Amino acid sequence: MPAPANTTSKRSSPRTAGADSSPSLRLAAIDVGSNSIHMIVAQTDADGAVTTLWRLKESVGLGRMSFPSHRLSRHAMDAAISVLARFTQSAKQRQAEKIIAVATSAVREASNGGDLIERARRELGLNIRVVSARDEARLIYLAVRHAMPLKDRPHLIIDIGGGSVEFIVGDGQRAQIMEGRKLGAARMTAKFVRSDPISKDDLKALRKHYQVELTPLCDQIRAHKPVAAIGTSGTLENIADLCGGSSGGNGANGAGNGSGGEMRVIERDRFEKLLEELIDSDAKERASMRGLDDQRKEQIVAGAVLVDEIFQRCNIRRIKICPAALREGILLDYLSRHIPDLAIRREVPDPRRRSVLDLARRCDWHKTHSEHVTMICLRLFDELRPLHRLGPVERELIEYGALLHDIGWHISGTGHHKHTMYLIANGNLKSFSPDEIDAVANIARYHRKSPPSKEHKSYRQLNSRSRNVVDVGAALLRLADGLDRSHTGVIRNLHCKLSDGKKIKCFLDARGDAELEIWGARRKMDWFEKVFGRKIAFEVTKK
DSSP: OOOOOOTTOGGGHHHHSOOOOSSSEEEEEEEEOSSEEEEEEEEEOTTSOEEEEEEEEEEOOHHHHHHHHSSOOHHHHHHHHHHHHHHHHHHHHTTOSEEEEEEOHHHHHOTTHHHHHHHHHHHHOOOEEEOOHHHHHHHHHHHHHHHSOOTTSOEEEEEEOSSOEEEEEEOSSOEEEEEEESOOHHHHHHHHOOSSSOOHHHHHHHHHHHHHHHHHHHHHHHHTOOSOEEEESHHHHHHHHHHTOBOSSOOGGGOOSSGGGOOBEEEHHHHHHHHHHHHHOOHHHHHTSTTOOGGGTTTHHHHHHHHHHHHHHHTOSEEEEOSOOHHHHHHHHHHHHOHHHHHHHHHOOOHHHHHHHHHHHHTTOOHHHHHHHHHHHHHHHHHTHHHHOOOHHHHHHHHHHHHTTTGGGGTOSTTHHHHHHHHHHTSOOTTOOHHHHHHHHHHHHTTSSSOOOTTSHHHHTSOHHHHHHHHHHHHHHHHHHHTTTTSSOOEEEEEEEEOSSSEEEEEEEESSOOHHHHHHHHHTHHHHHHHHSSEEEEEEOOO
8 A cells, every 4th residue: 555645745845946837937138248248137928028127237348358359368258257157146046047148249259259158158057149240230129129119110220339330220020221340339449549538540540440331331221211210238328328318208118218217319419519528538537427337438439439420421310229239139039939938838837837748749749648648547546545645746746747658759659668758857847856857757657568666777766755656656647548548538537436345446437439448457457456455447337
């Protein structure tokens, strides 16, 4: 007779340790930029809504030395790894279920950029994807389109980073232009600014370079007749703060992104006065300017001169600042490719069940048969509770073993029960303890062929409690699988009658001939009778 189980055991802790059962998904996006590393943690929903919960930013300056040398310094890489370690830990503390990280031009162009990516993977378990200039522009477009009402009118979107500048022209449906240029503020400063304040010769060389790079692109931009210009990221945000301008309107999705709910803007008239001040100032004077980040005081001049060239060549009067940028685009891109997963979250809010069904789908499971066998197995569990005395935690593990019992067919029909055990053990089931995964894997493994035996290493290594669950689960699952021998769902329900002696009478409600099902169950009832110490007989209920 199976021993009673302690259903309040610590082994059930993964289920009660705060696992998120919400249909929404909490994600973290990390942008490893040329100036700073940014992270946002956001809640995403199946309807496409993204709510930013936390923002983190630290200046690292990966591009400060890499643009002239095309190598990341050891100091910069160490600093980046340190920041990424803090960010990943913070994301986990904030219950982010997935961390998506991308790197842009500083890493993309460095000859040793792969070393940083490999260190992040090896030391932090963080996979960083390097995005191309065009893909960076695409992600920025996704972010701005989601945050601001572009409707059916073309807008010019500009993102000035440390290494590159992205130019996008698009409306609410699609982008007509998505271009990246190696004109970032840190890169241009390293290449052209050799004096402080900037000399006339340096300024002339810088403007000439912008002219060569921007003239054909700005001709294309003007041809699309954008109705407004939108700017994102740190350089433009700092310039807007230095200008002190706001539209008095609302920002993204109706929420302001400046003080008092106002949207920040760069008005051309105000900007031209600011530009004169920046060109005439040295780093010390710029450091005292209100609204300028300290780490940008060296490169803001090159960035401001670029803004001036854009104003002139694209014939625009103002730039609205959008608070959403690359990191929001990372999340939206991920969300667009995982909408089915979020729909499943809404349908299956329990994270353990969702993880089991995800594994089943990945293995092309026999859904109808597996679900029917599970129904029969759980019905037997409930009917025989006075004998096995197991509780809801054990019932759940047996249910999942039944749902997954045939996924080994994904590898091969021959020995599929053993393939099933391997797939469950290595299937990355979330919110389960290792002991629980082992129990589910063994229950599924013993649905056919030889019953549990201490000669089998996987069974022998189970603790006594898990072994008890596997014994009962395998006994019930073997019968249930036999009772759907034809895979046609003949058995609709069942009821067990326990006699005073050593017999169990199982009455079957069938929707047709059940001879094959009863034959299948009889072939597998030896282990059941050993575990329960009772004979079992089957009889079809007469209607």
